[in-house]
Amino acid sequence: MKVDQGLCLGVLVNPYAGLGGSVALKGSDGVQTRDEALRRGAKPQAPGRMSRALKALSAATKVSVLTWGGDMGENSCRSANVPCTVIGESPMPSSPDDTRAAAAALKAAGAELILFAGGDGTARDLVDAIGLGTPVLGVPAGCKMHSAVYAVNPEAAGSLLAELAGGGLVALESAEVRDIDEAAFREGVVKARHYGELQVPAEARYLQQVKCGGREVEDLVITEVAAWVADSLEDDTWYLMGSGSTVAVVMEQLGLENTLLGVDLVRNGEVVAADLGARQLLEHIGDAPAKAVITVIGGQGHLFGRGNQQFSPALIHRLGKENIQILATRTKLETLEGRPLLVDSGDPDLDKQLCGLWPVTTGYEDQILYRVGTNASLIES
Missing domain, CATH: 3.40.50 (Rossmann fold)
Structure with a gap:
């Protein structure tokens, strides 16, 4: 993946990703869980984590950014002082359908890579919306991140994007997206399965590995x-x-x-x-x-x-x-x-x-x- 004429970057945030983590809900899937997390005092973290990743691009001249309105991307760009073009907006609170629609719209508008903030549920939505058609890079923001599409932290995502924006030669590879049964997860049982794949920049020092499941053999x-x-x-x-x-x-x-x-x-x-x-x-x-x-x-x-x-x-x-x-x-x-x-x-x-x-x-x-x-x-x- 060679960037010569500039990178057209899509920015997408699931603002409620990871909302239940700090209040011991072990997930954020579903309206009831989201509302309970908010009732317990949880604060959205995903927009801020996206801003941290984007700060590496604030001085880049070969990046144009397409995003979704409000907390689904626009606010993170503004916070990081990254100019952006808003191509659509969803009513709040957003839903998985909104995430899928925004991802498809970013792809259709010409995004060459979609930077998204979320967890495994968000990655699953991107598999449904764009599949292997457009490379992605995940900014970790969820409770459950068993998939191999995430940077190890927001700053690592920004560093990788800065390499791309600077004309670096970065290979692409298919990475596994894992789907976990959140209801079973809350009962102390991990039931994860292969859901699909997404293309990601293949730089191991920036990307987390697929989580190893099961009990240690020793x-x-x-x-x-x-x-x-x-x-x-x-x-x-x-x-x-x-x-x-x-x-x-x-x-x-x-x-x-x-x-x-x-x-x-x-x-x-x-x-x-x-x-x-x-x-x-x-x-x-x-x-x-x-x-x-x-x-x-x-x-x-x-x-x-x-x-x-x-x-x-x-x-x-x-x-x-x-x-x-x-x-x-x-x-x-x-x-x-x-x-x-x-x-x-x-x-x-x-x-x-x-x-x-x-x-x-x-x-x-x-x-x-x-x-x-x-x-x-x-x-x-």
Whole structure:
């Protein structure tokens, strides 16, 4: 994919993508879920995340931008000081039908690449609307992002677009879009299937990998990791037990019920509250000693920003790096092939502060140092 005469970029935002993440709803699909998320105080994040991606293009001269009106793209462009042409508008609140209509219109208007902000549901809508006909690049903004069409964070999307706008030679490849049963997801069961494919710029250092599903095969090693964590818990300390099967084994070792895809609060050997959102967690722990136990998403390497938005920037600040324990087997880390663990908290300044070498618990009394970064290149810039 060579850009010589300038890139005609389509910009599309699903403004309600990821709305339920920070309030422990584990998704945003459907009108009822969206309305409940708003009732709980959730704030739309997708328009702001799109603005972060577009800022890399604010000085570009070889990019023309087509977009949809209001929060479906126009406002993000204005916020990033990127000139744009609005080719249509939908009434708010928008629906999947609006997303599909806007994507088809952007393609018909000549967009050579569509930059979209959303989650797996949004990617699914693009498969329906444009298929493999127009390349896309996802700005991660949803709760569920198992698909391989997303940049690792908004800034990575912007960097890739800047390469294209500068005349860089970037190959294209077909990437998998995964469809997850959100109702089952809320019950702690991951049912994901291949839904379709979209074309994406093939730059591995900017793109997340398809999420690896299933339980880690090294069950004995995971049990050893969990046993050490269980033996190391301190009295009178709040423990925020993150999502994922590895942390679930820790809870098994403790003999406690677990929310597989949520965040539970443990203190003095008891579950004090289960499946909490970011604000509830902050209210419970107050100023008392508190630690988080989290794991790595297999294949992608994300620590924050994928399926655990309950760990909001404010909550991560409150905990501090020294009170966050990462669990992963060496085999899981080896699948990253040297790529760093990734943070995409929603606060780019915080993400930069989290970069560097972290201790990772890989067995009983066994830790290694592993790099955390904000993009998937081997060396953090």
